[in-house]
Amino acid sequence: MSAPTHAPAPATTPPSAPALSAADLLAFTRRIASDPALIASLPLDPEGRTWIRLDGPGGSEAWLIGWPPGTGTGWHDHAESRGAFTTARGQLTENSLAVRLPSEGWQSLSLAPDVDRTRALGAGTGRAFGEHHVHEVLNESATEHAISVHAYYPPLPLIRRYSRTGPVLTLEQVERPADWQ
Numbered sequence: 388m389s390a391p392t393h394a395p396a397p398a399t400t401p402p403s404a405p406a407l408s409a410a411d412l413l414a415f416t417r418r419i420a421s422d423p424a425l426i427a428s429l430p431l432d433p434e435g436r437t438w439i440r441l442d443g444p445g446g447s448e449a450w451l452i453g454w455p456p457g458t459g460t461g462w463h464d465h466a467e468s469r470g471a472f473t474t475a476r477g478q479l480t481e482n483s484l485a486v487r488l489p490s491e492g493w494q495s496l497s498l499a500p501d502v503d504r505t506r507a508l509g510a511g512t513g514r515a516f517g518e519h520h521v522h523e524v525l526n527e528s529a530t531e532h533a534i535s536v537h538a539y540y541p542p543l544p545l546i547r548r549y550s551r552t553g554p555v556l557t558l559e560q561v562e563r564p565a566d567w568q
Contacts, residue, residue, distance in 0.1 A: 407445045407540040409515035412471035415444050416536040417513050420475035429453050431532050448542035454479065454533040459525035462549040462556065466519070470539040473513030477533030481506045481514060483522035490519055495557045521549065
């Protein structure tokens, strides 16, 4: 597995290819996260996240991501894609919602109590999730970089970004692949 130096066009799945499950994606991210040479190849920036596009299995989209201390994604989802990520170095925190939100037709929602979940994911620990999973991922360390491997199937059609104030979640932006590749 080698990391390309540029972001290729999103992969497409041949009609005969079987769909990848979230468990398949997690197995892939765990395998790649255990490759010390690949993990060491990611350039790290002290100010912002860095990433390299990887060749994911079966038409999936995959990324190796570096997280400087104190960085995070903000609240977002991956639309109709299922996914997985594994921490390769350091520790990441995932805050997520244990409820499926409507995919369209709303701008702001008041969340019910007890829908918040938090997971600490140390090196070698991974997480798989289904479609419409809303979460944020953070490197809460004040001093250490974290590195993780992420995979999505089908390749991300869009990412919806949210802001959150207490129990109120507000849709702020919809990004398409051209915005992050």
